[in-house]
C-alpha cells in the first residue's frame with residue numbers, strides 16, 4: 001500500500017473551479033478559479049453561469065496546479081473529483097473533465113463526497129499537529145460545515161469509512177441567508193464579509209430575531225430527541241429581518257443597518273454554535289473541525305471558540321484557503337481512500353446533486 | 367444523445383465533390399439515444415474506442431467536438447471531455463457546429479437526398495425545447511448559408527427540413543411550405559458524421575472552429591429588481 005500517494009483533486013460543485021494536488025497529507029498545490037464576480041449583480045450564485053465558467057476555467061486551472069506542484073500527470077497515483085452534493089450542472093463539468101483525465105492517463109478515479117472532503121482537508125493543515133502527534137484525524141471527531149451551499153453537523157467515525165449526518169439546514173444554507181439579508185440591507189455580495197464587517201459597529205442585542213428550530217417541540221431532550229434537535233432553519237429569520245426593515249421604513253425612520261446586521265448575525269451564529277456544541281456533548285465528540293466559507297466570519301470563530309472551550313471541546317479551524325471550496329480537500333480525501341485500499345469509482349458513475357454524507361465515495365457502477 | 371467515434375481519413379481516395387462517406391473509414395463508434403445519461407455513458411463510450419490497455423496517448427491527428435447548439439449540460443459534458451483529452455494527449459483540438467454533422471448525413475445519404483435538395487439548399491433542425499428549434503440553412507454543397515439559430519418553426523419557410531426538430535414540428539413546417547423528408551424525422555447529430563465532416567474539411571485545407579459552445583441562449587438569470595415586501 002502506498003503510504004503517501006500523489007493525488008490530484010477536482011472540485012466544481014458551486015462557483016469555484018478547484019484543482020489541488022497532495023502527496024499523502026502534504027499539500028503541493030491548491031489552485032482555485034472563482035466565478036464569484038459574475039454572480040455579484042444577481043446577488044447569488046446562478047447555476048448556469050457557474051457551469052459555463054467551470055468549463056472555461058478547468059484546463060487552465062489544471063495546468064496551473066500541475067505547474068505549482070511541479071509534478072507531471074504521469075506521476076499522479078490517483079484522481080479524485082467531487083461527485084456531490086452540489087449544483088447538478090456544475091458538478092457535471094468537473095466530473096466529465098475528471099473522467100477524461102482518468103481515461104487519458106489510465107489512472108484510477110475516485111468519486112468523492114464534497115462534505116466529507118471539507119473534513120478531510122483538516123489533514124493538510126498544520127493545526128492538526130496540535131491535536132494528534134500522528135498526523136491522522138483525532139478520535140471522537142465532529143465537523144461543523146457552514147457555507148453558502150450547506151450547513152451541517154457531522155460525526156466522523158472514520159474519514160474513509162463512516163461519516164454520519166447529525167444535523168443540517170432544512171431550508172437555506174447559512175451563507176445564503178447572509179447573502180439574502182445583505183441584499184435587504186443594501187450591502188454588497190457576497191453578504192457574509194459585508195455583514196461581518198458592519199456588525200462590528202452594531203449592537204447584536206438591538207433586535208431579538210427568532211432562533212430557528214429551537215422550540216422544545218423541535219429540540220426534545222437528549223433522551224428523547226425532537227425531530228430537529230441538531231437541524232437549522234434560516235428562511236423564517238430572513239423574513240423577520242425583512243419585516244423589521246419595513247417597520248422602520250413605514251415609520252419613516254432610518255434603518256439602523258449596523259444594529260440589524262449585528263442582530264441577524266447573532267441569531268444565525270447563536271443557533272449554529274449552540275447546536276454544534278450540543279451535538280458534540282451528546283455524541284461524545286471531543287474535537288470539532290470547522291469548514292466552509294462562513295468559517296471566515298470573525299463572530300462565528302469567536303463564539304464557537306468560547307462555547308467549545310467551556311464545553312471542553314478542542315476546536316480545529318483550518319486555514320481559510322482550505323475552508324472554502326477547493327480541489328485540495330478533494331485530493332486529501334482521495335489520498336485517504338487510496339491509503340485505506342478503497343476501490344476507485346470507475347468511469348460510469350453519475351454525479352449526484354444530493355449525495356448523502358454517508359456515501360463517502362461512489363463505488364464503480366455496474 | 368451522446369456519441370463518440372474514431373475515424374480514419376483515406377486522403378489518397380478523398381473526393382470532396384463526390385462526398386463519398388466510404389472514404390472516411392469509421393474505425394470505432396459509440397452512440398446512445400438516452401439523453402439523460404451523458405455522465406454515465408460518454409466516458410466509457412470514449413474509452414471503448416481505444417485498444418486495451420491505453421498506456422500511452424493514442425496516435426490521433428485531431429480531436430473534434432460538437433459545439434452545439436444543444437442542451438447545455440450535454441454540450442458541456444462533451445466539450446469538457448474533449449478539451450481535457452486534447453490537453454493530456456497533446457492533440458490538436460477543434461470544434462464543429464453539431465448541426466453540420468446532420469447536414470453531411472443528408473448529403474452523404476447515397477445521393478437520395480442530395481438529388482432532392484434544390485438550388486435553395488436545405489435546413490437541418492434539432493429540438494431546442496420551449497417550443498423552439500435549433501436550426502441552420504445549408505447550400506446543396508454543404509456550405510453554411512445561415513445560422514445557427516434558435517427559434518420557432520415559423521421562422522423557417524419553403525425549404526426541406528431534416529432532423530428530429532423537423533419531425534417534432536412537421537405540421538407547422540408544412541404550413542410554411544416546408545417539407546420534412548422521410549427517414550430524417552428523428553435524426554440527431556452523431557459523432558460519426560461529425561468526425562467525417564471534420565476530416566473532410568481538414569483534408570480540403572479548410573479551417574475548423576474552436577470549442578466555444580454555441581449556447582445561443584443566455585442563462586435564465588434575472589438581475590433582481592427592487593425588494594418585494596415580505597408582508
Ligand SMILES: [Zn+2]
Pocket residue numbers: 114118147149150292324325
Ligand atoms: Zn463546500
